[in-house]
Amino acid sequence: MATAREPSQDTEGENYDSIPARHIGVQTRKKLALWLNPNRAGSTNWMDLADEMGFEYIEIENFKMKESPMYEVLHVWSLKEGTTIGDLIAMLKTIERFDVLDEIQSSLAKDVSKYRERGSRSSSPYSMPLQDPQVSTRCPNYPNVPTTSELHGITLEDDPYGVNKELFDAYICYCKEDRDFVMQMIDKLESSSSSSSSSSSPGSSGKRLKLCINDRDLLPGTAYLTVTAELIQNRCKRMVVVLSPEYLNSPECDFQTKYAMSLSPGARQQRLIPVMYKQIEVPQLLRFVTVIDYVKTDLKDWFWVRLARALSRP
Secondary structure: OOOOOOOOEOOOOOEHHHOEHHHOOHHHHHHHHHHHOOOOOOOOOHHHHHHHOOOOHHHHHHHOOOOOHHHHHHHHHHOOOOOEHHHHHHHHHHOOOHHHHHHHHHHHHHHHHHHHHHHHHHHOHHHOOOOOHHHHOOOOOOOOOOOOOOOOOOEOOOOOOOOOOOOEEEEEEOOHHHHHHHHHHHHHHHOHHHHOOOOOOHHHHOOOOOEEOHHHHEOOOOOHHHHHHHHHHHHEEEEEEEEOHHHHOOHHHHHHHHHHHHHOHHHOOOOEEEEEOOOOOOOHHHOOOOOEEOOOHHHHHHHHHHHHHHHHOO
16 A cells, blocks of 8 residues: 555545544445455455555465455454554555445445444533432542543553553463363463472463463453454563364454464464364464464473463563
């Protein structure tokens, strides 16, 4: 995509560049998929758009396995920080799909209208609930309105003002069916007993590891996909992927893995650490990443030491 371009204008003269891509509606996404999924001779398609969005070759190859590659690409891309509807319009122009722009014009206008309507409701004094003055006197900004940014105060020890953000050594991507294994991981990698044991123990690196566990560390009421993307990209050095049959059927785990992979294509930064908890065929997306095996009994003596050392690297 070109670095310099004219702002993409909406139907009311304002530019689309100020509207986050995550506000693209379902109908608009479906239309994009219908028009860009087919591979028509002489016409660009979803792969060209994915390339413009910055996805690597291996990621595009994996998107091909999805029932609707365009829908999946748009889902992952729209959750990245800083992406806007204006960016999408500019990229569709770059791949010369003006026909698609015409098709989505009306539904996109509705998405923008809904976005503005939500913004106007949140700023209107009439949209706020009635508040007991006795409760509100403690707050100088009556009536009480939440002022915390959606990416501040998202974990138990996080600063709600965003000054001192809670950081972690690793984000744990897992299914609820594998929660017992995650509890074991917490005991082995975070406990003081592990960090003070023999030189071959997880704590031999000289520090206790800090893991990010959704069920334990995330505060309720946050936007789940947006928050997990923030944690994976900016708050956690690495991500442990707990592989099991349940993992293969989890949309949340699928999104988290692809998002982490998009941040480190080809595993160049060693960001992902797949753990084989229950025997499955390794997903194609992870086949070029070294998997640490918990299934094989003869390897379990080394398992926790290897995992701890991998997570302790700078």
